[in-house]
Amino acid sequence: MPRTLDLMAPEVRANPYPLYAELRHTGIRQVEPGGMWAVSRYEDVVAVMKDPRRFSSAGLGQGFLPPWLPRNPVTESLVMKDPPVHTRLRGRVSRAFGPAALAALEPRIRALAEQLTEQLLLQQGPVDFMARFALHLPVSVLGLLFGLEPQQYPRLKEWADDLVNLPAGRHSPEEQVRVRESLASLERCFAELIQTRRESPGDDLVSELLRPDTDGSVLSQEEIMSFLFALLPAGVETTVYLLANTLAVLSERPEERARVLADRSLIPRLLEEVLRYEPPGHSSLRLVTEETELSGVHLPRGAIVVVLLAAALRDEGHFPQADQFLIDRERASHLAFGHGVHYCLGAMLARLEARLGLEALFSRLQDFSRTSDPLHWAPSLIARGPLALPLQLIPAPPLR
Structure with missing residues (x-):
């Protein structure tokens, strides 16, 4: 009888990659929590994500x-709809994340990154x-996008954590009340924001979502919410963990760290390899809509599939030397932002924020170097990043 594999076991959350390798070797099988079917090989992950008819995003719900x-x-x-409903909604909101919108945001993001860098370097000792x-x-950028008041920004990460940690499925009665x-x-906050923008539109995302489309159609209150x-x-979560994972990876690799600090043009390549090697998004869920077979494994109708993106990104069959971190790796199509119709709308924004943040820093x-404090990782099935990242920073000498 095969042993039980638990994706939420503390030792797995601390380092999931040995279990991911085992799953790639053994193939599709059931895991905890909830008896989900784990899909870990690159080709299987792609097959699931590009087939919304058999593997519905309703499974996320x-x-x-x-x-x-x-x-x-x-x-x-x-995110939890399939075509054609997904197609209509995505087409309606995608322009808010297009090149023109990001170009308008870039100077504001750069200014935020430079301000945060200045404040960071004022700290004495490890930070x-x-x-x-x-x-x-990312919290400040999202606050700008939403059109929130700055005093509301601090709660965004708390709300985001509560949402992304739900699939872990292990909340005490006290935690359930708090969540x-x-x-x-959060719903009251967004309802008030939507109402405010109905009465007084601005240049923020919520105002854009409230405007009629070219055909006169509008999004409902529930669709916007x-x-x-x-x-x-x-x-x-994506950008927070992308930034933190990048610094964590470099803190363990002095040669790569020295290269990037000396040549900031390497930052885009660095980020792509971090997205492959230590991605912020680790998994997604799908619902099997009909009895089907995947790589010789029978999947019953109604089963939940956990699509292990991070496992697929270490698949040696697709990425040579997959367990090595190589900034100069030839860029190959990867799955850090998903695949198919559900490819992440905010991928360009996350890359932009991370690039500008690292350039400023x-x-x-x-x-810089890590302190001796051990890292503790977020208790999430969906996302992966450290809860804290203590660093000792050595500022560059001032230019003469």
Whole structure:
């Protein structure tokens, strides 16, 4: 009888890659939590993600609406819809993340990154990069996008964490009460914001979502609400963990760190390899809509598939020397932002934020290193990043 494999076991959350390698070797099989079917090989992951008819994104909703949570608007978002509903909603909101919108945001993001760098370097001794930089940049950018008041920004990460940690499925009764109250307060915040923008439109994302499309159609209140709920964890967690994972990876590799600090043109290549080697997004869920077979394994109708993106990104059959971190790796199509119709809408924004953040930071650093404190990782099935990242920073000498 095969041993039970638990994706949420503490030792797996601390380092999931040995288990991912085992799953790639053994093939598709059931795992905990919940007896989900784990898909870990690159080709199988691609097959699932490009086939919404057999592997429905409605499967995500089951993980985000446990029995103790009466309502969660994210379950009605485009992330959890299949074509043609997904196609209509995605087409309607995608222009808010196009090149023109990002070009308008770039100077504001750069200014935020430079301000955060300045504040970071004022700290004496070791600093928590997560708390002082990685968290603040994407939260502030999302706050700008939403049109929120700055005093509301700090709660965004708390709300994002509560959403992204739901599929882990291990909340104490006290935690269940807190999460219910947290998500109810998030919905009140967004409802007030939508109403304010109905009465007084601005140049923010919510105002854009309220405007009629070229054919006169409009998004409903529920469609806007569900999209904002979905965008929050995607917009916060992805970039927070991409920044933190990049610094964590470089802190263990002095030669690569020296190269990038000396040549900031390497930052885009660096980020692509971090997205492959230590991605912020580790898995997604799908619902099997009909009895089917995948790589010789029978999957019953109604089964939940956990698509292990991070496992596929270490598949030696697709990435030579997959367990090595290589900045100069030839860029190959990877899955860090998903695949197919559900490819992440905010991928360009996440890359932009991370690039501008690292450019600002590395322009002011001579070197950095991790302290001896062990890393503790977020207790999430969906996303992976450190809860804290203590660093010792060595500022670059001032230019003469």
